[in-house]
Amino acid sequence: MKRRFTLLALVLVAILPAGAARAASIGVEAFGGVSIPIVQDDTDQGSQFGVRVPVNLIPLLTVEPYFGASALGNKSVTLGAVTYERDGGDVTAFGLNARLGGFSGPGLKVFPYVGIGSHTLKREGTADLTKAGYNFGLGIGFSPLPKLSAGLRGEFNMIPLGNETSRKFANVTLGVSYNVLSLP
Amino acid sequence: MTKLRLLVLGGVAASLLATGCVLTSAQILVKFAFPPPNPLVVNVASGASSVSGLYIDLNTESDYADNKDKLKDIADLAVLGDVTNTGTGAIGVEVWLTKTNSGTLTADQVRAQGAQLWGPFNLAAGATKRIGWDESAGLFKAGKQVLIDEVKGDGQFSLYLIGPGTGAYQFQVKDGYLVLVIGAGL
Numbered sequence: 001m002k003r004r005f006t007l008l009a010l011v012l013v014a015i016l017p018a019g020a021a022r023a024a025s026i027g028v029e030a031f032g033g034v035s036i037p038i039v040q041d042d043t044d045q046g047s048q049f050g051v052r053v054p055v056n057l058i059p060l061l062t063v064e065p066y067f068g069a070s071a072l073g074n075k076s077v078t079l080g081a082v083t084y085e086r087d088g089g090d091v092t093a094f095g096l097n098a099r100l101g102g103f104s105g106p107g108l109k110v111f112p113y114v115g116i117g118s119h120t121l122k123r124e125g126t127a128d129l130t131k132a133g134y135n136f137g138l139g140i141g142f143s144p145l146p147k148l149s150a151g152l153r154g155e156f157n158m159i160p161l162g163n164e165t166s167r168k169f170a171n172v173t174l175g176v177s178y179n180v181l182s183l184p
Numbered sequence: 185m186t187k188l189r190l191l192v193l194g195g196v197a198a199s200l201l202a203t204g205c206v207l208t209s210a211q212i213l214v215k216f217a218f219p220p221p222n223p224l225v226v227n228v229a230s231g232a233s234s235v236s237g238l239y240i241d242l243n244t245e246s247d248y249a250d251n252k253d254k255l256k257d258i259a260d261l262a263v264l265g266d267v268t269n270t271g272t273g274a275i276g277v278e279v280w281l282t283k284t285n286s287g288t289l290t291a292d293q294v295r296a297q298g299a300q301l302w303g304p305f306n307l308a309a310g311a312t313k314r315i316g317w318d319e320s321a322g323l324f325k326a327g328k329q330v331l332i333d334e335v336k337g338d339g340q341f342s343l344y345l346i347g348p349g350t351g352a353y354q355f356q357v358k359d360g361y362l363v364l365v366i367g368a369g370l
Binding site for chain 2: 039040041042043077079080081082084085086087123124125126158161162163164165166167168
C-alpha cells in the first residue's frame with residue numbers, strides 16, 4: 001500500500017510544473033449518486049454520498065481530498081421455493097483525487113481524474129475489511145453562478161482484496177461545489 | 185497539456201498494473217442443494233448414535249466446474265434452509281466437515297475427525313426457523329478455512345449436521361443449501 005501511495009505521489013510531483021505558484025482556490029463539494037457493482041453476484045446497486053474539498057493551487061491541477069459512503073443494495077437469491085436476501089454491505093472511503101484543471105470559473109469544463117483511497121467494506125455477518133482502492137473517471141462541470149459549480153462524474157472504482165480478486169464499482173454522481181476561498 | 189494528460193494516464197496504468205490481475209476478477213454465486221433425503225432427519229440418542237454424512241461434490245455444479253481453475257478466494261458463504269427442532273429440548277445445530285466421502289459416522293466420530301464449520305444455530309423445542317443468509321454468514325467457525333481449502337482443492341467433502349454435546353436430540357432440515365460466493369479470475 002505504501003508503494004502505491006508513493007507511486008501516486010510521484011505522478012503528482014511529475015505533473016507539477018516548477019515555480020507554478022499563483023492564485024489558489026479552495027472549495028467544498030457535496031455529491032450523491034449511484035454505485036453499481038460490476039460482476040458481483042452477491043450485492044446490488046446502491047446509493048453513494050460524500051464530500052470533496054477541491055484545492056486548486058496551479059492552473060492545470062486540482063487535488064481533492066474526499067470522503068464517500070456507499071450503501072449497496074441487498075441481493076436476493078431464490079433457492080427452490082424460498083427467496084433469501086443478503087445484506088449488500090456498505091463501503092466508506094477517504095482519499096485523494098487529482099483532476100486536470102481548476103474547479104471554479106466560468107464555462108463548461110471536462111476533466112479526467114484519478115484517485116487513491118482507503119476503503120472499508122462492512123457487511124452483516126462478515127468481518128470488516130479495509131483496503132486501498134483506486135478510481136479514475138471523467139467529469140463535466142459548469143458554473144451557473146459565481147463561486148458555485150455543478151458537475152456530473154462517471155468513475156470506475158476498484159478495491160483489490162488480495163488473492164488476485166477485487167470488488168469493482170461504476171459510480172455516477174452529481175455534485176455541487178462552492179468556492180469558499182480564492183486568493184489572488 | 186498533452187504531456188500532462190499522458191503522465192496522468194501513465195500514472196493510472198502503472199497504479200493498476202501494480203495491483204496484479206485484479207481487474208478481470210468476479211464474484212460468482214455457487215449454490216449446492218443438500219443431497220436427498222429432503223427433509224434431512226437427524227435423530228441422535230447419544231454420542232454413539234450414527235449420523236449420515238452429506239457428500240458434497242461441487243464439481244457437479246456448472247458454476248463451480250466452469251470457474252474452478254480460476255478460483256482465487258471465497259468472498260462469502262452460507263448454510264441455508266428451514267430447521268425444525270422435533271425433540272423435547274432446546275438445541276444448537278452445528279455443521280461439521282470432513283475432507284472425504286466419510287459416509288456414516290457416530291456423532292462422537294464426527295467431532296473427533298471433522299472440523300466445526302458452522303453453528304450453533306439455536307432453536308427451542310418444537311420451533312421451526314429459517315436460517316437467514318446474514319445470520320448464517322456470522323455463524324461460521326474455524327472450519328471455514330478447511331472448507332475454503334476443499335473448495336480450492338478437489339471440491340469434494342462431507343457435511344454432518346449434529347446437535348450439542350452427547351445428549352439426545354432430534355431435528356430436521358428442509359430445503360438445505362450450501363451457498364458460496366467465489367472470487368474468480370475471468
